[in-house]
Amino acid sequence: MSSEVFALNRKKYLDQMPDGSVSVFAGNDPLPANADGTYGFIQNSTFFYLSGIDQEDGYLVLVKGGGEWLFIPETSELIRIWDGDKLDKEEARAVSGIENVHWLEDFWEILDKQVTGKPEAWLHCDTTQLSKFRSFRSKEKWLTDQFRDKYPQTEVRNPEKIINQLRLFKAESEQTALKKAIDITHKGLLRVARFTEPGKYEFEIAAEITHEFMINRSRFHSFMPIVASGANSCVLHYVDNNRRCEDGELVLIDFGAEYGNYKADMTRTLPVNGKFSGRQAEVYASVLHVMKSLKKLMVNGNTVINLKQEALDLTGKELVKLGLVSASELKNSPEVITKYLPHGVSHSLGIDVHDVGDRSTLFAPGMVLTLEPGIYIREEGIGIRLENDILITESGNTDLMAQVPLEMEEIEQMMS
């Protein structure tokens, strides 16, 4: 992406902020594992959105009407020898479009000049992460704690809501990155469709996906891929991926490639032997019907909450058709549906695979969301989920996975 994209993101953000306000953003560090090992590096999503910088340990300071500063770790010949190329100041300028690039050692001194005398400062902190991983202190939380110690008189405010509102809407360049991630994910599906047969292990299928992603310059999976065969297909977040796929079973594959930090998310359910059985086809047809009906509702002004309610209503009717629930049971205790559809059917997608926005956010043009209905019948070992990524447009929506096999005939043909 060009630096103009990130410059525009900063402008959109500052347009929402009071004059003279100071905002501080921190990039991530690599996540430590044990001893001096790490899990590798994934950039802080908001830091990336505002700067385009995709390396560890950076800071961004934005002062409305007062300038912008980017701080990166100093690079040198020695660092080049050990760690390879890191951005120098000129490169960081070109990536971010920020003129004032400094080494990290200048950070507190420059920040001090901006903060002194101000009653408040805005320090970004991802509260979803904070609430979910309470024993983990992210870099931006660490920075916020440091800041509070240094400036006890300055009130710390979190610009998360303002940023998230902007990140909901995907610009042209972001849509292009998402489409590329989807394209690579599609290739992964084609590869595993040819590969899958009775006797193959789930981890072998996962390895095929990884292979296809990497040779297409996707650096990592959007999330740990779910390759769930047989009864495992009813385990929603199954990631053990260590079972042998047997003849006559289904294998549910929920996976996605990242590209340029944007993340695809797709689910397909394949018959291990290449042909759906009669019962599998019945359930598949039900899920596909629900999916097609819901897609028509992914339009301006609707919400994830409404979509879930519609999904339950539609799925309930299918459960009766499939002989799983009687019409009277459905009428008297509709909560029985959640036994067969226990999860949400849509979430926003972007730099994060579960991107910004909540269940009551009104759909609007430029938003990208998943659509992922399913039916899980534990007693039959049949779990089917189908998931596409959908762009909301002025006139309705565009299915960004329209080209990916979905119909049963297409799936069987792809596997042969």
Ligand SMILES: [Mn+2]
């Ligand atoms: Mn999903």
